Amino acid sequence: MVRYLVPVACIVLGIALLAFAGWRFVNITVSSTTTIERPISDILNMADKGQIKSVTISGNDVTATNAKNQEYHAVKEDGQSVTEILRKDGVQVNIDSGQRGQWAQGVLDVLLIVLIVGGMYFFIRRSGVGGQALPFSRSKAKRFNESRPSILFKDVAGVEEAKTELQEIVEFLKHPERFTAMGARTPKGVLLVGSPGTGKTLISRAVAGEAGVAFYSVSGSEFVEMFVGVGAARVRDLFKEAKEHAPCIVFIDEIDAVGRQRNNSGMGGNDEREQTLNQLLVEMDGFDKHTNVVVIAATNRPDVLDPALLRPGRFDRRVMLDKPDIRGREAILHVHAEDKPLADDVNLMDLARQTAGFSGADLSNLLNEAALLAARNGQKIICQPQLDEAILRVMAGPERKSRLITEAEKAIIAYHEVGHAIVMRCMPGADPVQKVSAISRGMALGITVQAPAEDRYLMRRSELLAKMAGAMGGRAAEEIIFGDITTGASQDIEYVTNIARRMVCEFGMTALGNIALKMDPDGSSSISAETAAKIDAEVSVLIDQAYVKALSILREKQEKLIAISEHLIKVETIDGAELDAILFAA
Incomplete structure (x- = not known):
C-alpha cells in the first residue's frame, strides 16, 4: 500500500x-x-x-x-x-x-514559484537515485539471487568442453587468492560463441550458480537508445553496481548489437553505439587485479565484433558451444526428461539418433511439445507417437489439416514427396529417410525427413551431390507423372542453388579450382564480371546434373513411385521402414 x-x-x-x-x-x-x-x-x-x-x-x-x-x-x-x-x-x-x-500579491507569486520548483525537484529526486540519474540512464541489467542459485553445471548437458573451460572461472571467483599468489592475471572476459539455442545464457548462469556470486544479465541492444550518451551512462551504471557487489558475473547477451567493428559499421564519431562501445572498452580495461568482476558475453556473430573487444585483457578467452553430438543430445534429453513421465519403451538414445542437428533448445522444446500432446490426449505418460509427432513439430511446425487441399493438389504433393524419398533412398551417400508425409505443416505442403546415421563434421563431394539430387526429386516426379511442373519446388531450388554456389565459391569442388570467391564483409565483391559469369555457369551445371540424375532414378523406379504415392495419398504418412518395404519388394 x-x-x-x-x-x-x-x-x-x-x-x-x-x-x-x-x-x-x-x-x-x-x-x-x-x-x-x-x-x-x-x-x-x-x-x-x-x-x-x-x-x-x-x-x-x-x-x-x-x-x-x-x-x-x-x-x-x-x-x-x-x-x-x-x-x-x-x-x-x-x-x-x-x-x-503588493506584499500579498508578491507572497502569492513567490509561493507559486516555490511550489513549481519544489514539485520539479521532487519528481527528479523520485525518478533517479539520490537525484543523480534519470531512469533512462540507469542500467537495465537484471540481478539474479546468488543465495538461491537455480542453475548449476549439472543442469547443463552436451557442452562438456565448455564447462571444463568455465570451471576455471568458477575457481577464480571462489578462491581468487590461489591465482593472485601465483602472479596470475585476473580473467576479465569470456566470449561464448555458438549458434542460437546452444546454451550460452544457461551455462553463464550455471557459472554464477556454481561460484555462488551475483549474476547480472543484460542484452547488448538495451544499451543503445536514440539519445546520445544514454548507452555509455548505462554501461557506467552497470559496472559501478557490479563493482559494488563483487565478486560477480556480468553477462551481456548478443554483444554484437553494440560491439560491431567501428570501421565497417558506417558509424560516425558521435554515433550513440560507438560511444557505448568506447565506454564498454574503457570499463573493461579499468578493472584492477583486485576487482573480482568477470564479464561473459555471448554472440553467434564473432566475425563482426570490433578487434579492440577481442584482444587479451578484455575478452581473454573464447569458448565455442557447438550443437551437441549424439552423446550430448542424449544427456540433454535426460536432463529435460527428469520431470516428465516417459513410457517404458521410450529410448532416449534412439531419440538422440533421430534429432541430429538439434540444439539444446530444440531438444527441450521437443520434450515439451510431446508432454503437451500427451496432456491434450488425456494420457498419463508420454509415449513414442507423441515424441515422433513432436520431432516433426519442431522441424516443420504443427499439422494444418484445416487447410483445404483439392484431390488433384493432394496427389501432386504426394508424388512430389515420394519423389524426394525415392531419390534420397537410392543415391549412394544420402542420409536415410525417416518419414514421408503429405500433410501440410507450417509453410510446407508436405515433408520428407532425413536423419544421418551418425554425426558428421565433414561432407564429401558425393554426399553434397546426393543431397542436391534428392532435393530435385520432387520436381522430377512432377514432370514424369503429370508432364508439368508446379511452384512447389521453389524452396528445393533455393536449397540446391545454395549448395552448388558454396561448392563453387567456398569448397573448391568444381572446374574453377581451389579458390575462395566470397563476398566481402561490407557486401561488396572483388570478383570480376568474367569470373562471376563462370561461377553462374558452374552452378547451373551442378543443378542440371542433379536434376538429370533424379529423373533417371525415378524413371527407372516409376512403378514404385506410383505405388508408394498412391499408398501415401490414402494413409498420408509413412515411415522409413514402410518406404523400404514397398520400394525394395520383389
Missing part, C-alpha cells in the same frame, strides 16, 4: 499546482475585464452628478465604484489633488498606499 502513496502524492501535487496557476490566471483576467477604463475628468463629472459611491486612490491610480458596484479605473496626473473635490461631492474616499496589496 505504501508504494502507491508517492505516485498519488505526485498526482495531487500536480493538480494543486495546476489549480493554483489557473486561479491566478482567472483572477487577473476577470479583474482586468470587469473594470472600465475612463479618464479622470469623467470620474469627477460622475461624482458631481452623484453617480459615484466610493473611490479608492492608490498613488495615481483611481478606482471608482458606482451604486450598482460597477468599477471604473482612471489615472490622475502627478500632483493633481482630487480628494477634496470628491469629498465635497459626498463621495467616500479611501487612500491606499499599495504596500499591503
Whole structure:
C-alpha cells in the first residue's frame, strides 16, 4: 500500500499546482475585464452628478465604484489633488498606499514559484537515485539471487568442453587468492560463441550458480537508445553496481548489437553505439587485479565484433558451444526428461539418433511439445507417437489439416514427396529417410525427413551431390507423372542453388579450382564480371546434373513411385521402414 502513496502524492501535487496557476490566471483576467477604463475628468463629472459611491486612490491610480458596484479605473496626473473635490461631492474616499496589496500579491507569486520548483525537484529526486540519474540512464541489467542459485553445471548437458573451460572461472571467483599468489592475471572476459539455442545464457548462469556470486544479465541492444550518451551512462551504471557487489558475473547477451567493428559499421564519431562501445572498452580495461568482476558475453556473430573487444585483457578467452553430438543430445534429453513421465519403451538414445542437428533448445522444446500432446490426449505418460509427432513439430511446425487441399493438389504433393524419398533412398551417400508425409505443416505442403546415421563434421563431394539430387526429386516426379511442373519446388531450388554456389565459391569442388570467391564483409565483391559469369555457369551445371540424375532414378523406379504415392495419398504418412518395404519388394 505504501508504494502507491508517492505516485498519488505526485498526482495531487500536480493538480494543486495546476489549480493554483489557473486561479491566478482567472483572477487577473476577470479583474482586468470587469473594470472600465475612463479618464479622470469623467470620474469627477460622475461624482458631481452623484453617480459615484466610493473611490479608492492608490498613488495615481483611481478606482471608482458606482451604486450598482460597477468599477471604473482612471489615472490622475502627478500632483493633481482630487480628494477634496470628491469629498465635497459626498463621495467616500479611501487612500491606499499599495504596500499591503503588493506584499500579498508578491507572497502569492513567490509561493507559486516555490511550489513549481519544489514539485520539479521532487519528481527528479523520485525518478533517479539520490537525484543523480534519470531512469533512462540507469542500467537495465537484471540481478539474479546468488543465495538461491537455480542453475548449476549439472543442469547443463552436451557442452562438456565448455564447462571444463568455465570451471576455471568458477575457481577464480571462489578462491581468487590461489591465482593472485601465483602472479596470475585476473580473467576479465569470456566470449561464448555458438549458434542460437546452444546454451550460452544457461551455462553463464550455471557459472554464477556454481561460484555462488551475483549474476547480472543484460542484452547488448538495451544499451543503445536514440539519445546520445544514454548507452555509455548505462554501461557506467552497470559496472559501478557490479563493482559494488563483487565478486560477480556480468553477462551481456548478443554483444554484437553494440560491439560491431567501428570501421565497417558506417558509424560516425558521435554515433550513440560507438560511444557505448568506447565506454564498454574503457570499463573493461579499468578493472584492477583486485576487482573480482568477470564479464561473459555471448554472440553467434564473432566475425563482426570490433578487434579492440577481442584482444587479451578484455575478452581473454573464447569458448565455442557447438550443437551437441549424439552423446550430448542424449544427456540433454535426460536432463529435460527428469520431470516428465516417459513410457517404458521410450529410448532416449534412439531419440538422440533421430534429432541430429538439434540444439539444446530444440531438444527441450521437443520434450515439451510431446508432454503437451500427451496432456491434450488425456494420457498419463508420454509415449513414442507423441515424441515422433513432436520431432516433426519442431522441424516443420504443427499439422494444418484445416487447410483445404483439392484431390488433384493432394496427389501432386504426394508424388512430389515420394519423389524426394525415392531419390534420397537410392543415391549412394544420402542420409536415410525417416518419414514421408503429405500433410501440410507450417509453410510446407508436405515433408520428407532425413536423419544421418551418425554425426558428421565433414561432407564429401558425393554426399553434397546426393543431397542436391534428392532435393530435385520432387520436381522430377512432377514432370514424369503429370508432364508439368508446379511452384512447389521453389524452396528445393533455393536449397540446391545454395549448395552448388558454396561448392563453387567456398569448397573448391568444381572446374574453377581451389579458390575462395566470397563476398566481402561490407557486401561488396572483388570478383570480376568474367569470373562471376563462370561461377553462374558452374552452378547451373551442378543443378542440371542433379536434376538429370533424379529423373533417371525415378524413371527407372516409376512403378514404385506410383505405388508408394498412391499408398501415401490414402494413409498420408509413412515411415522409413514402410518406404523400404514397398520400394525394395520383389
